[in-house]
Amino acid sequence: MTRNSPPDVGQKIKALRTQEKLTLDGLAKMSGVSKSMLSQIERGLTNPTLGTLWSLTQSLGIDIASLLDDSESAGDTAPEITVTKAYETPEIQSADGLCALRILGPIDLVSKTEWYDMRLEAGGCLDSEGHASGTTEHLTVLEGVLNVRIGGKVQTIEAGDTARYQADVPHKIENKGQNQARALMLVLAP
Template identity: 30%
Template sequence: MEDTANDIDSRLAVRLRSLRADRGLTLDGLAERAGVSRSMISLVERGQSSPTASVLERLAAGLGVTLATLFAEAEREDADPVARRADQIAWTDPATGYRRRNLSPPGFPSPIELVEVELPPGTRVSYDSSHRAAVVDQQIHLLDGTIELTVGEVTHRLSTGDCLAMRLDRPTSFHNPTDRTARYIVALTTGGQPALNAAKR
């Protein structure tokens, strides 16, 4: 499903409103937890803004979900366990051109989420994942190319075939130092347990 930017923004708006309502959070409450302004959240929920990956990651952290969850469908019992390539949602970060595709079957109940990412040459995408409302673990498997993945103060240089396991509990940065696109798979699980000091965020 090669959605247009407007389609993606509309889907994201509905999903964000739903996730916030499910958690009983007001706009101000989510703004405080996510470190994103109330006005920005309101624009995203009305489909009037194309937020960057960094903003979406902050919103996901404040909601206690993964970034992939923001583009996923709500779980349902009759969901198809197969996600065909043509039906998978793909989203491009307006700030960097970094592209991510949700691989997991939409709406199918599973503790695992799979995402395919394309990181353009010279691109850097950074997240402040220090404060989250839930514990998230992920593994990165590089399909093609090279990336420098910084977790906290440690940088890992990954080449084709390498795999890195990590917890999203500190700032992270993905950098493609080469002149060709890097492709990798991200596998995520959410523990659902509050992270330290999350309630104060």
């Protein structure tokens, strides 16, 4: 469900102000926004300007984006633990069968974060097109040795090492060694 009117910043600001034990006057002084304006904003009977909101958030020590963020104060969903069993975990295999990816992230999620348990047989490789601009990839090798190739560059990653790189251009992960390799791969969208 999505809102059809601007978020009610008034309430939030008032809450924050009282939380800080600030008087209407006090916040007015330190933010440079007039007391009367503040009063009206808090009661929702005016339509504040980006500039004044900015001043207020600065004095309240919060991020302006978070002020407008409608993720209501703490979902009150009862503490729940959901378990994805090993056999339920989705797995992708490459055509040659040398590369397998187990998707560890939640499926439902239109997430900005994806992560995988990757297994590469000797000689296997994972070829990726570029993802969305700004995406970074983090590859931690758990067992074996891997090469990361991106643009002209190549890097060798051994067990325990982590490689980080921009994933918005084509890149390649190869297992040039004699043994199976296993790694954790994290893809972070901006």
